[in-house]
Amino acid sequence: MAEQTTNFKVTIDNITIEVAPGTSILEAARMIGGDITPPAMCFYTPLEGSGGKCRTCLVEVSKGSEKDPRPMPKLVASCRTGVMDGMEVKNITSEKVPDARAGVVEMLLANHPLDCPICDQAGECHLQDLGYEHGKEGTRYEFKRRTFERLDLGPYIQLHMNRCILCYRCVFAANQLSDKREHGVLDRGDHAQISTFIQNNLDNDMIGNVIDVCPVGALTDKTFRFKNRVWFTNPIDAHRNCDNPKCCGEVTLWNRGEDVLRVTARKNKWGEVMNTKDGKPGWICNTCRFDKKSMKDWTIEGPMKVSRHSVINQGHYQNAVKPHETISIVLDGRQPKLLMNIHDISGVNKK
Numbered sequence: 001m002a003e004q005t006t007n008f009k010v011t012i013d014n015i016t017i018e019v020a021p022g023t024s025i026l027e028a029a030r031m032i033g034g035d036i037t038p039p040a041m042c043f044y045t046p047l048e049g050s051g052g053k054c055r056t057c058l059v060e061v062s063k064g065s066e067k068d069p070r071p072m073p074k075l076v077a078s079c080r081t082g083v084m085d086g087m088e089v090k091n092i093t094s095e096k097v098p099d100a101r102a103g104v105v106e107m108l109l110a111n112h113p114l115d116c117p118i119c120d121q122a123g124e125c126h127l128q129d130l131g132y133e134h135g136k137e138g139t140r141y142e143f144k145r146r147t148f149e150r151l152d153l154g155p156y157i158q159l160h161m162n163r164c165i166l167c168y169r170c171v172f173a174a175n176q177l178s179d180k181r182e183h184g185v186l187d188r189g190d191h192a193q194i195s196t197f198i199q200n201n202l203d204n205d206m207i208g209n210v211i212d213v214c215p216v217g218a219l220t221d222k223t224f225r226f227k228n229r230v231w232f233t234n235p236i237d238a239h240r241n242c243d244n245p246k247c248c249g250e251v252t253l254w255n256r257g258e259d260v261l262r263v264t265a266r267k268n269k270w271g272e273v274m275n276t277k278d279g280k281p282g283w284i285c286n287t288c289r290f291d292k293k294s295m296k297d298w299t300i301e302g303p304m305k306v307s308r309h310s311v312i313n314q315g316h317y318q319n320a321v322k323p324h325e326t327i328s329i330v331l332d333g334r335q336p337k338l339l340m341n342i343h344d345i346s347g348v349n350k351k
């Protein structure tokens with residue numbers, strides 16, 4: 001007969017929940033949800049081994065457990081600390097955590113170029129949100145920041161290392177989704193950088209997922225770079241029968257009108273790739289992500305659910321009626337001979 005496991009009682013910011021042994025404080029907080037959930041820049045549920053790098057998820061453990069009620073002497077990373085029975089944790093009720101987290105955010109931003117106005121990730125960047133939430137959108141840093149050349153990782157992905165916070169998510173994603181990992185972290189300390197070994201291309205058919213896991217604008221989709229601001233796009237859930245067995249074929253299309261500007265995996269409220277119906281992470285292949293940029297390629301399901309606090313919500317209308325096409329009315333019933341797409345002919349957006 002299977003052994004029955006007793007759940008652990010943990011109290012986070014005065015809310016008590018029962019969770020299975022082995023659950024981390026972060027996971028328990030996510031089960032409660034809302035403001036008490038610590039932010040996480042490096043932990044990523046579908047990526048085994050992730051977490052413990054960025055320290056944004058720090059919390060105060062004011063009571064270790066029922067058996068040993070002593071508080072933990074230092075703030076701990078909630079993504080890597082398992083709950084104990086009777087544990088009491090403080091996140092937003094802690095006096096120490098907001099200050100420590102603000103320090104961590106400032107540290108993450110020390111070498112960051114703060115180029116949100118021209119960064120493709122703006123509007124969906126967790127570092128940008130954290131900076132504003134902790135009053136660290138400005139900088140006290142007076143030294144020369146470390147800078148790198150932009151690097152093309154194959155035909156579809158560009159690495160903008162200046163923005164990288166070395167969270168290792170892309171390294172885990174490449175390790176776990178492709179058969180032959182070609183990129184990782186080179187050097188250590190202030191010299192550490194994400195790089196492909198002697199600049200190899202990342203040509204694996206699932207490698208585009210590194211773009212989705214990157215919490216900042218360090219890894220960007222070259223087919224979307226500078227095409228639009230994310231809050232001007234209209235995200236739509238869609239799917240297709242993809243013949244790649246590793247691809248779930250369930251995506252979000254980021255449209256401007258009928259133009260599919262970007263295709264991404266679907267993400268949950270924690271910014272992580274959603275599970276599909278069979279409970280597996282919904283990774284998508286390069287073909288779905290980079291080559292299927294026509295509405296005809298997809299079966300449309302409907303508008304993506306956007307949090308009402310997200311800036312992406314501003315142009316997001318449910319049940320919107322598409323306005324009539326007016327070109328032929330203006331042209332007295334004639335169809336235009338030629339319609340030009342400025343993105344195809346403008347060299348301005350190349351870099």
Ligand code: SF4
Binds near residue numbers: 167169170171216219
């Ligand atoms: S490139 Fe992005 S995902 Fe990779 S380590 Fe840097 S910040 Fe993390």
Ligand code: FES
Binds near residue numbers: 052
């Ligand atoms: S999310 Fe916990 S250390 Fe980064």
